[in-house]
Amino acid sequence: MTTTTLKIADLQSRVEAIFRKAGLNSVQFEALARVIVAGERDACKSHGIYRIEGALRTVKAGKVKPDAVPVLDLNEGSAIVKVNADGGFANPAFELGLPALAERARKLGIAALVINDCTHFSALWPEVEGVTGKGLAGLVMCPSYATVAPTGGKTPLLGTNPFAFGWPRVDASPYVFDFATSVAARGEIELHRRAGKPLPEGWAIDAQGNPTTDPEAALAGAMLPFGGHKGAAIGTMIELLAGIMIGDLTSPEVLDYLGTTTLAPFHGELIIAMSPQAFAQGRAGDPFARAEVLFDAIVGSGARLPSQRRFAARAKSEADGITLTAAEMEHLDRLLDKGLDAVA
């Protein structure tokens, strides 16, 4: 197979060029390219260049503002920093708000960043790693489209609502997890449908609320939350905190607004940052050193820390570059050439 290996900065330029040509301003295209290249760099293909088309489709449908300029509201005297994404993508809004969030969390011990009126299409680990990069622990969540039924119910009312957390480490990549609160991602059901394969048991119900392993029936029905009623409870918490509490759309409202799950969802995002130093102050033991004892024990017991495969891929990409197939290179060329005409 013919492949091409690009430096990370080269792939960044290529992805930026695609979005620039599609009409995005530099605030938007730079941040967007960064998260997409980060996905590709980390061998997290589901959040890499594969996502460009969806972002372009959302621009073409008029559901995201290509020239949005996010606005920071420092909200002085509060532990809440807000960024209004101005109808653009979440990523530049997060980048704008992060320094103020970090400052507030260092000063007060705990602080929150609210992003409103944004389109979100990336993983949440870029946000988590932004927070851990400031030496803070971070908890990040957002709604999605209503595709998941609460346990015992028949109707998709929750999104796949990702829940992500990070803890900073001094001489290592951070402890980071980032997962959907559904059993499986919607894309995995779509892949089974295309391959003509039945779904594993427990992933989905049909439109009548009965368990199904038929991908078509699942797509017409609902996905199930991970871990039964516990996952449903966390998914509901995310609707409440990262939808309703921050004055932004819930997953059913997102689906009503878009009318489809093929465009990137429009909603808000909640990022909570905590300062381990501030919390641990006056207590025995350094929290970062103590966390290493726990991580060592976990790894020593045969378990893995989450995100380790991603960090290994990152190290390789940083040393050797990012390798794309000929088909992927052609795809990038086509997107650059055709712009918004490349998507339906």
Next chain:
Amino acid sequence: MTTTTLKIADLQSRVEAIFRKAGLNSVQFEALARVIVAGERDACKSHGIYRIEGALRTVKAGKVKPDAVPVLDLNEGSAIVKVNADGGFANPAFELGLPALAERARKLGIAALVINDCTHFSALWPEVEGVTGKGLAGLVMCPSYATVAPTGGKTPLLGTNPFAFGWPRVDASPYVFDFATSVAARGEIELHRRAGKPLPEGWAIDAQGNPTTDPEAALAGAMLPFGGHKGAAIGTMIELLAGIMIGDLTSPEVLDYLGTTTLAPFHGELIIAMSPQAFAQGRAGDPFARAEVLFDAIVGSGARLPSQRRFAARAKSEADGITLTAAEMEHLDRLLDKGLDAVA
């Protein structure tokens, strides 16, 4: 079966008398009796009068200070309020810190209450309901003993680490969930052992790390987290935030300190409170009204909101009193009569 129905206040007096006689001061015995009576009132038997013996055993073993007086540290200028439980139970420490937590969260939007040096033996929903009772959303977590193996590992390194959340409702009981991050509670494995019944698949591994349905092998091995690696990740987050970050013991350290899982665990607790009003300020829609739309949809779809059985039992207890069996009444009498001599 002979039963006795007591008014809630009468059961409170009886439980207080038991702890008073066992040497607890009023700060400790009043708060302790409140959470135990709340469990019994809510038909949550696993956290009702059943828990008295464990609390007494912990006092007798010298692992909790019966005359502890918790100390509030307002930590002005910060979003973190701290209470040192002085080696006593967590419950009076929480009651002491709650008003300051609520005031701080209303002012700053988000705030945290840290409880250090406490023995914790109750559910977390009393804390969650304390927060929702102030019109705030609450997120509560604490470690436990190391009895749960991270997915893929063989060694119990995590506790059953409960994770609890609440959202206040204007004309209804709050939305509250409170669950262990293990598949099952340790007590459920013990019940299977006593009944000579095999465990359901997926609950536990033996000391060699192999899946087991044998309760004896499970107790010598480790329990499993709920939802596979996702539950393990949440359990690990709780060790980091509610153990290490707050400068208190992790679940392995708790087990080292106690040397047994038969005493109530000594560690810390983290309570995060958020003001929906503060977060939603300047945005369209009332967050409490919008949450009701979500709850109505969940219930309308055939799913249940968590804690509803508990609230129904509470309403019945408040109207009709709490009914105990003759054996339960005798048990209370015996605990009052024998005090610490009633426990091993």
